[in-house]
Amino acid sequence: MGRLAELMKGYHGIEVKEDRERLLMDDLHAIMDVNKTMNLTRILSEEGGIVLHLEDSLTGLPYIGDAPEGLYADLGTGGGFPGIPLCIMTGRKTLLVDSVKKKVAALDGVAGNLGLGDLIDVYAGRIEDLAKERKGQFSVLTARALSSLPSLMELASPLLKKGGRLICYKAQPTGEEIENALGIQEIVGLRLECDQTFRLSDDSTRRIFVFEKTGAPRIKLPRRIGLAQKDPLRPRS
Numbered sequence: 001m002g003r004l005a006e007l008m009k010g011y012h013g014i015e016v017k018e019d020r021e022r023l024l025m026d027d028l029h030a031i032m033d034v035n036k037t038m039n040l041t042r043i044l045s046e047e048g049g050i051v052l053h054l055e056d057s058l059t060g061l062p063y064i065g066d067a068p069e070g071l072y073a074d075l076g077t078g079g080g081f082p083g084i085p086l087c088i089m090t091g092r093k094t095l096l097v098d099s100v101k102k103k104v105a106a107l108d109g110v111a112g113n114l115g116l117g118d119l120i121d122v123y124a125g126r127i128e129d130l131a132k133e134r135k136g137q138f139s140v141l142t143a144r145a146l147s148s149l150p151s152l153m154e155l156a157s158p159l160l161k162k163g164g165r166l167i168c169y170k171a172q173p174t175g176e177e178i179e180n181a182l183g184i185q186e187i188v189g190l191r192l193e194c195d196q197t198f199r200l201s202d203d204s205t206r207r208i209f210v211f212e213k214t215g216a217p218r219i220k221l222p223r224r225i226g227l228a229q230k231d232p233l234r235p236r237s
């Protein structure tokens with residue numbers, strides 16, 4: 001058993017088989033290699049990458065496992081986290097979404113080299129544009145280090161089919177952010193299903209919020225490009 005598999009079993013009770021671990025480590029090495037010429041991640045050491053990219057990404061595994069069958073997209077994927085690790089572990093058809101074209105092109109190359117070209121597609125563009133093109137098509141979405149919870153809910157809602165899940169990875173959400181997220185659930189047609197705090201092996205704290213799409217949003221989504229992140233929705237008083 002390698003270091004990642006040991007951490008996942010010891011700290012999170014998640015089993016990572018040998019062939020999956022090899023592919024996950026190949027992904028990390030490939031991203032670190034691309035990172036020499038393009039800014040994909042600030043984490044430069046292998047040990048840092050194992051914990052802060054792979055271990056952290058895989059903590060979302062039980063939640064993606066509970067989501068309905070079907071398409072998965074990682075919103076604001078950056079260096080492909082948590083999208084590529086979750087694809088490797090679940091075998092779901094995966095779309096990696098980011099507005100920066102060269103990052104997305106690099107990820108396409110990495111996925112192809114890992115032999116994941118049939119499972120992984122990429123979308124170089126804004127989430128709001130994807131929502132117009134592929135409304136209601138996704139069963140599960142993830143977002144890590146992308147935006148506040150209310151922004152994520154607004155961006156995700158039009159992409160999700162009913163019963164689909166949005167899995168948000170947060171390091172330190174503020175009380176106000178959580179209050180606003182809870183206050184806009186009906187407006188965006190999502191409901192909080194799970195709010196879980198846990199620790200990574202380096203002792204840092206993480207929180208995962210899972211929302212379920214319960215019905216159509218009360219307002220027309222997506223709003224104008226940029227508004228979800230610049231001027232997030234607030235609870236109606």
Ligand SMILES: C[S@@+](CC[C@H](N)C(=O)[O-])C[C@H]1O[C@@H](n2cnc3c(N)ncnc32)[C@H](O)[C@@H]1O
Nearest residue numbers: 076077078081098099100125126127144145146
């Ligand atoms: C801080 S990075 C996080 C990357 C990765 N998810 C991670 O956790 O390592 C946020 C990424 O989201 C992308 N992004 C931000 N807003 C976006 C939008 N509205 N549509 C598409 N991509 C977006 C940025 O280009 C950036 O690559």
